Amino acid sequence: MSLPILSDINLDTLTELFNIGIGQAAASLSEMINENVELTVPKVTVMTMEEASRGYTEEDSSKLSAVKQSFEGDFSGKALLIFPENDSLELVRRLLATDVSIEELSELEEDALLEVGNVILNACFYTISDILDCKITGEIPTHTQGSGRQLMTEGGIETDSIVLQLSMDFSIPNHNVHGAISFLMSMNALQKLIGLLDQYVARLSV
Amino acid sequence: MLEPDGEEIQENIISLLALEQIDNGIILIDQNRKIVLWNKWLAKTSSVHARDALNKTLEQVFPKGIKGRLLQTVDYALKQQLSSVLSSSLNRYVLPLYKANPNEDEETIAVAQSIVVKPTVDDSDNCYCLVHINDVTDVIKREALLKQRGADLKRLAQDKVISELRIRSIIENTLDSIITFDSSGKIITLNPSTSKIFNLMVKGGSGLMLQDLICELSQYRDLPIDGVMENLGYTSCNVEKSWPEAKGLRSNGQEFPIEISVTPLEANSELLYTAVIRDISERKKSEEKLTKLAQNDSLTGLANRALFYNQLEHLILRTRRSNIPSTLVLIDLDKFKQINDTMGHDVGDEVLKFVSNTLMNVIRDVDMAARLGGDEFAVILEKSGSPEHVQAVVDRIHQSLSTSITIASYEVNISSSMGAVTFSQTVRDSSHLIKCADVAMYYAKERGRDNVQFYTPQLRQISEVKQNLENSLHDSLRNQEFVLYYQPQFIVKTQQIVGAEALIRWNHPKFGLVPPDSFIPLLEQTGLIKQVGAWVLKEACEQCSKWLASKLVSPKFVMAVNFSGRQIKTVETANLINEVLSETNLSPANLEIELTESTLMEGHRNPDEILQELKNTGVGISIDDFGTGYSSLSYLKKFPIDNLKIDKSFVDDINENRDSAAIVDTIINLAQNLNLTVIAEGVEDKKTLDYLAFQHCDLVQGYLLAKPMCAEDFENFARGYKPEL
Numbered sequence: 001m002s003l004p005i006l007s008d009i010n011l012d013t014l015t016e017l018f019n020i021g022i023g024q025a026a027a028s029l030s031e032m033i034n035e036n037v038e039l040t041v042p043k044v045t046v047m048t049m050e051e052a053s054r055g056y057t058e059e060d061s062s063k064l065s066a067v068k069q070s071f072e073g074d075f076s077g078k079a080l081l082i083f084p085e086n087d088s089l090e091l092v093r094r095l096l097a098t099d100v101s102i103e104e105l106s107e108l109e110e111d112a113l114l115e116v117g118n119v120i121l122n123a124c125f126y127t128i129s130d131i132l133d134c135k136i137t138g139e140i141p142t143h144t145q146g147s148g149r150q151l152m153t154e155g156g157i158e159t160d161s162i163v164l165q166l167s168m169d170f171s172i173p174n175h176n177v178h179g180a181i182s183f184l185m186s187m188n189a190l191q192k193l194i195g196l197l198d199q200y201v202a203r204l205s206v
Numbered sequence: 207m208l209e210p211d212g213e214e215i216q217e218n219i220i221s222l223l224a225l226e227q228i229d230n231g232i233i234l235i236d237q238n239r240k241i242v243l244w245n246k247w248l249a250k251t252s253s254v255h256a257r258d259a260l261n262k263t264l265e266q267v268f269p270k271g272i273k274g275r276l277l278q279t280v281d282y283a284l285k286q287q288l289s290s291v292l293s294s295s296l297n298r299y300v301l302p303l304y305k306a307n308p309n310e311d312e313e314t315i316a317v318a319q320s321i322v323v324k325p326t327v328d329d330s331d332n333c334y335c336l337v338h339i340n341d342v343t344d345v346i347k348r349e350a351l352l353k354q355r356g357a358d359l360k361r362l363a364q365d366k367v368i369s370e371l372r373i374r375s376i377i378e379n380t381l382d383s384i385i386t387f388d389s390s391g392k393i394i395t396l397n398p399s400t401s402k403i404f405n406l407m408v409k410g411g412s413g414l415m416l417q418d419l420i421c422e423l424s425q426y427r428d429l430p431i432d433g434v435m436e437n438l439g440y441t442s443c444n445v446e447k448s449w450p451e452a453k454g455l456r457s458n459g460q461e462f463p464i465e466i467s468v469t470p471l472e473a474n475s476e477l478l479y480t481a482v483i484r485d486i487s488e489r490k491k492s493e494e495k496l497t498k499l500a501q502n503d504s505l506t507g508l509a510n511r512a513l514f515y516n517q518l519e520h521l522i523l524r525t526r527r528s529n530i531p532s533t534l535v536l537i538d539l540d541k542f543k544q545i546n547d548t549m550g551h552d553v554g555d556e557v558l559k560f561v562s563n564t565l566m567n568v569i570r571d572v573d574m575a576a577r578l579g580g581d582e583f584a585v586i587l588e589k590s591g592s593p594e595h596v597q598a599v600v601d602r603i604h605q606s607l608s609t610s611i612t613i614a615s616y617e618v619n620i621s622s623s624m625g626a627v628t629f630s631q632t633v634r635d636s637s638h639l640i641k642c643a644d645v646a647m648y649y650a651k652e653r654g655r656d657n658v659q660f661y662t663p664q665l666r667q668i669s670e671v672k673q674n675l676e677n678s679l680h681d682s683l684r685n686q687e688f689v690l691y692y693q694p695q696f697i698v699k700t701q702q703i704v705g706a707e708a709l710i711r712w713n714h715p716k717f718g719l720v721p722p723d724s725f726i727p728l729l730e731q732t733g734l735i736k737q738v739g740a741w742v743l744k745e746a747c748e749q750c751s752k753w754l755a756s757k758l759v760s761p762k763f764v765m766a767v768n769f770s771g772r773q774i775k776t777v778e779t780a781n782l783i784n785e786v787l788s789e790t791n792l793s794p795a796n797l798e799i800e801l802t803e804s805t806l807m808e809g810h811r812n813p814d815e816i817l818q819e820l821k822n823t824g825v826g827i828s829i830d831d832f833g834t835g836y837s838s839l840s841y842l843k844k845f846p847i848d849n850l851k852i853d854k855s856f857v858d859d860i861n862e863n864r865d866s867a868a869i870v871d872t873i874i875n876l877a878q879n880l881n882l883t884v885i886a887e888g889v890e891d892k893k894t895l896d897y898l899a900f901q902h903c904d905l906v907q908g909y910l911l912a913k914p915m916c917a918e919d920f921e922n923f924a925r926g927y928k929p930e931l
Contacts, residue, residue, distance in 0.1 A: 032275065032296050073287075096295050108342065108349055111293035111320060122279075122288045129286050138288040140322060 006046055010197045015044045018166055018181075021127030025120040032119075033095050038171045039120070041181075045165045046190070052163040052182060053148040065089075066151045067117020069141040071125060074134040075192040077161070077185030079124070080151060081117040083170075087177040088113060094172050114143050124181065132196040152184065162190045231303070231319075231339030237284055237332060239263045248339070251303035251317050273300045276337070279323040283335040287325035294320040294342045301339065318343040383483040386471070391416040391423070391431040394478065403485045405456040416481065421453035421461060432470070432479070440468040440481070454483065462487045503577040505555060506562035514576035514584055518636045521588060522629075529631040533590035535600055536643040537565075537607070540621045540655040542581035549616045556613045557620060568606045584643075590628060597660075600626050604658045621656035623647055628660070645669040671717075676728050678714065683737060687713050690745050691914035694923070695766070695885060695907045698899045701929040705764035705798070707887075707907060708746035709914045710738070730772055739773045740782060747790040747797060749917055754796065758924050766798040766828060771805040780819040787823070794824030798849065802830045813845065821846040828885070833869055842880055849905075850877045854888030857908075860897050867897070874901050 006014070018041040026039040047055075065088035067081045083091065092109050095116065118141045129136045144151060152163075164183040169176060185193070225232050226246045234243035244259040252259075252267075259267045264277065275297055279290035292300055303317040320340040327333055377384050383400035387393045393414045400406065404419050416431065417423045426434040435441050439450040449465040456462065465484040470477060501513035509517065518534070525532055539561065546554040558581065565575040565585060574586040585603065590596045607622045625647025629639055646661040648669070653659065682688060692706040712720040729735040750765035773779060787794055799820055806813045806829075820827055828849035833856055842850075852873050859866035870886070877884040886898050889908030898906055915923055 028275065028278070069289075108293065108295050108320075108346060111291065112295035115291050115293040115296050118289075118291050122282055122290060125288055126282060126286050136286065136288075137325065138282075138286075140289045140324065141291060 006194065006197075009201055010194060011044055013197055013201060014164075015041060017127050017131055018044065018124055020131070021123040021125075022120055022168070023123075024127070025123035028119050028123070029116065035094075035173055038169075040169045041166050042169065043167045045167075047163050047165055049152050049161050049163055049184065052165055053152045055148070055165075063145055064148055064151055065113070065143070065145050067114055067121065067141050067143055068151075069118065069121045070139040071136050072139075073129070073136040074196065075136075075185060075189035077183055077189050079121050080182045080184065081120055081168075081179060082148075082151060082182060083177060083179040085145065087170075087179060090175060091116065091170070091172075091177055094175060110143050114141050117141055117143070121181070132200050134196050152182070160187070161185060162187055164190070164193075229341065231301075231337070231341075233264075233337040233339070234326075235264070235280060235284070235335040235337065237334070239280070239284070241267065242334070248303075251305055251341075252301065253304075268302060270302070272302075273297055276300050276321065276323070280335050280337065283323050283325040284333055287327075287333070289325065290323040292319070292321040292323070294318050294346065297321075298346075303339070305341070305343070315343065317341050318346050381485075383481075383485070385416065385419075385481045385483065387416045387431075387479055387481065389430065389432060389477055389479075391427075400483070403483070404454065405458055405460075407457060419455055419483075420464075420466070421455050424455065432477075435468050435479075440466050441470065441479075449484070451486070454485065463490045506559055506577050508562050508565070508583075509574060509576040511576065511578045514574070514578060514586075515636060517574055517576075518586060518639070521586060522633050522636060522639070525629065525633060526631055530589045531591075531628050531630040533587040533596050533600070533626055533628045534639055534643050535585040535587065535603065535624055535626040536578075536640070536647045537561075537583040537585065537603075537622050537624050538647055538651070539581035539583075539607075540623055540651075545618060549613075549618065553613045553616055553618065557611075557618060560611055560613075561607060561620070561622075564606050565603070568603050593628065596626070596628055600624065600658050600660075608656060623650040623655045624658040625650055626658065626660050642666065672728070675714075675717070675720065675725055678716075679725060679728055679734055682712060682714070683734070683741060685715075687715065688738060688741065689713050689916060690742065690749065691916055692749070692920045693907055693914040694912045694920070694927075695764075695905050696911050698895070698903050698906050701911070703759065703924060703927060704762065704905060705766060706920065707766040707800070707914075708742060708749075708768070710742055710768075711914075726770070730770060733772075735770050735772050739770060740786075743767055743782065744786050744790065747786050747792045750796055751790040751792045753921070753924075754792075758921060762795075764796055764798050764826060765792075766800050768800045768830065769805070771802075774801065774805065774816050774820070777819065779816075780823055783820070783823045783825060787825075795826075798826035798828050800828045800830045800851065803832065803834070813841070817845050817847070833873060839876070842876070842882070847882060849883045849885055851885045851887055852903075857886050857888045857894060857898075858890070860894050861891075870898075870903075871901055874903050877904075878902065 022039040022041060026037045029037040029039075063085045065083050065085045069079050071077060071079060092113055095112055096109060121141065122138055125136045125138050128134070144154065146154070152161075161184045164185065166181040166183075168179045168181055170179055171177070225243065228245070229247060230245075231248040231251065232243060232245040233241055233248065236242050240261050240263060241259050242261075244254075244256040246256075248259075249255050254267055264272060264280070275292060279288075279292065282288040282290055298318050299316050300319050300321055303319065304314040305317050307313060307315045318341070320342045322336075322338045322340075324336045324338070325333060326336050377397045380397070381399055383403045384397045385393055385400055386395040393416060396406075396414075406414070415427070417427050422438055423431070423434060432441070438452070440452075449467045452464050452466050453461045454464040463486045465486050466481060468479050468481045471480050472478070501510055501516075502508065503510045521532055539557070542554065542557070545557055558577070561583060562575065562577065565583060569575055569585055569587070572588055574588075576584045576586075578584050587596065587599060590599065604622065604624055607620060610617055610619045612618070625643045625645065627639060627642040627646060633639060642661040645665050646659040649665055650657050650659040659665070689711050691709045691711050693709060694703045695705040695707065696702065697704050710722055710726075712722075712725050714720050726735075729738055746765050746767045750759075750763065753759045754761065754763060769779070783794075783797070783799075786792075787797065806816070817827060826848040827846065828851055829847055830851045831853045832850045834853045850873060852870055856866045856870050856873075860870055861867075874884050883904045885905040885907060886894075886903050887907045889895050889898065889906045889910050891910055894908075895906060895910060912923060
């Protein structure tokens with residue numbers, strides 16, 4: 001399957017958009033936990049689901065933890081904020097100042113992780129729809145665990161989906177968490193996004 | 207906008223009713239951020255009635271301020287149709303909501319909230335924001351509780367791990383053997399010490415049975431092991447009780463002492479057992495050593511008194527069953543005190559060691575020699591055989607101890623007095639047995655030492671009579687059982703009565719008149735002689751004084767009183783004599799003290815001094831039994847003596863034995879030359895009297911003229927007496 005090529009300028013634009021979005025998310029989180037939270041998206045890439053899930057396996061053979069939120073509208077798909085399990089736990093520990101293992105993660109603590117993911121993902125959605133002037137509806141987020149493949153494929157996602165992969169650094173004082181945001185969408189949806197980006201770039205260059 | 211039909215209205219009413227009733231907060235906000243739905247739960251928890259909330263913004267309803275995050279998510283929902291969640295962990299009290307406190311210490315508590323904000327669109331494409339508020343107060347409380355429990359469980363689990371590690375380490379490192387086995391005895395686990403103690407080659411004990419390791423169990427291979435162990439007491443022991451002892455069996459067949467304790471153990475519905483086995487070889491060894499120390503005489507290494515008694519008791523029990531006679535021998539070294547006194551205790555100790563070694567050499571291995579203390583030894587001859595054989599063995603022991611050895615340049619003569627008793631089924635007890643042997647040994651001593659006596663019932667009788675006498679002697683003085691008999695003394699030439707010898711008699715209430723030979727030694731042994739002697743002196747003086755006063759006897763009448771060795775040992779004797787004389791108003795000239803030669807010579811004090819003290823009282827002094835003892839001519843000259851009494855043994859023989867006659871002649875001559883009065887006692891016939899008269903003997907005493915008589919008889923005799931001349 002040949003991947004649609006995102007032009008450099010489109011990639012740059014997307015990276016910038018995401019940086020704005022999660023910059024706002026960082027501000028929200030900092031306010032929520034009264035600590036300085038910094039989020040950066042250094043790289044945006046497009047890859048097949050196969051490549052994406054393989055990437056996770058190589059990177060971390062242990063389980064992954066993800067906040068998943070479906071989106072619909074001008075283009076639809078699923079967005080996943082993925083952390084290696086230990087990093088997600090570290091986040092919860094930092095946020096809630098507790099010490100738990102993944103098995104002991106309570107409903108309320110899981111809620112906290114869910115909210116963090118929700119804040120970040122919503123910020124991304126908001127920025128894209130706001131700046132690209134399109135419509136994206138976000139569903140209520142859920143939390144799941146599993147291998148990269150499990151996370152990618154569960155919930156009826158087409159295996160030929162394209163992955164818009166954002167590697168992400170999440171830093172709280174004295175600790176860095178490395179994660180990623182995967183936007184899983186159909187080729188069709190991606191084409192729509194590219195169209196929107198082209199329009200946006202065109203508008204800017206007028 | 208279409209008008210709703212009746213059915214729709216009905217549905218809406220039902221929905222509204224439901225919303226009013228649910229235990230969650232529901233707020234519906236329209237595109238203008240005005241509240242269009244405010245359910246009953248919210249009215250209750252916020253204290254804001256629906257009519258005061260509707261058509262107002264959230265900020266207007268809660269002018270004191272609400273968390274910005276809620277407003278932001280409402281914006282997201284209304285503007286971008288984004289759903290949001292507000293977790294209670296990160297935003298617990300988003301709206302100021304309160305509810306009644308179940309614990310009643312405060313009236314109300316804040317409601318912890320978990321909020322979902324969701325965009326919703328109606329049929330006319332109007333956008334709304336639904337805020338759904340969940341009360342998670344109880345959930346938080348429950349989770350806190352669960353977490354606490356979880357932490358407790360975790361700690362417990364950790365503790366368990368630690369304690370298991372600890373137990374493991376104890377099991378691995380203890381010196382005791384710890385074995386788990388099933389009800390057939392098959393060993394399931396064993397610790398390293400088990401392999402070491404039992405010298406096992408295989409690790410883990412595959413196929414090994416407990417019966418292979420414990421001698422006591424080896425014969426019960428096919429029986430249920432629990433019953434056997436219970437019978438042997440292995441399972442009934444606890445920490446307070448000492449564990450039962452058993453014998454362990456090493457893989458090389460060697461047996462060794464163990465202690466064992468077994469505990470049943472129900473694991474996964476299977477009954478298992480844990481045995482703790484302790485190798486007590488070392489402890490046994492040191493116990494034996496201690497026992498040896500406690501039971502053996504430190505000087506000679508022979509058994510001591512305690513062990514001797516113990517062994518004797520056991521032998522008695524065995525003999526009662528078997529009825530095979532055994533013999534007990536008591537051995538007392540002759541004159542051992544003298545060896546200690548004259549040669550020193552080191553020599554004495556060497557003698558004791560020599561005797562011990564000799565005894566050990568001369569007896570069989572099965573026999574036992576013990577030192578009971580001092581110079582007293584005992585030998586137990588088990589199954590000693592026929593009387594002849596016993597006699598031979600005992601004689602051999604006696605022979606081996608009758609010798610002379612050289613110790614530290616001293617030539618030491620050793621001999622012993624032995625008493626033996628053979629016993630069989632009818633034996634009473636150890637103390638009776640020892641008493642019998644003691645009687646025999648005492649008899650051996652009486653028989654002049656250095657001999658062996660076997661116990662007989664007759665010996666026992668003699669001993670018992672003696673014992674009885676001894677017991678009653680103590681009462682006899684108080685009971686006035688002693689009486690004085692008087693034997694007159696005559697002038698040979700004129701046959702006039704010139705005096706009398708006071709002789710003590712014991713009028714025993716049961717045995718009648720007991721002769722002096724039987725009880726004087728007892729008086730001396732018991733120390734009663736001092737009181738009895740004083741009584742004799744006083745009684746004789748009183749009598750003499752009475753007779754003088756009544757003119758029954760002539761003014762020159764002399765009362766002779768015997769004094770024993772013990773009596774004259776003290777300086778008080780002279781004082782006593784003076785006291786009695788003055789009490790009885792008797793002149794010293796009327797009293798004479800009779801002493802034997804040996805009495806005088808064996809005393810520890812200087813005889814010179816004693817005699818001088820006595821002489822100073824003014825009484826006469828007579829040497830009794832002259833000729834049988836030292837008969838030293840020098841002391842006759844040196845000592846202040848008045849009379850010599852020729853011993854009865856010479857007088858008896860005068861007519862038959864020329865030597866005796868010669869001795870009598872010499873004594874008479876000697877006395878006359880030294881100006882001493884001579885008395886012959888034991889004169890029993892006329893011929894003897896004639897001979898003595900011929901030899902110019904001064905005085906005589908004897909049955910021929912008068913036997914000893916009680917005071918009354920003496921008075922009658924004296925009153926009626928007329929010299930035959």
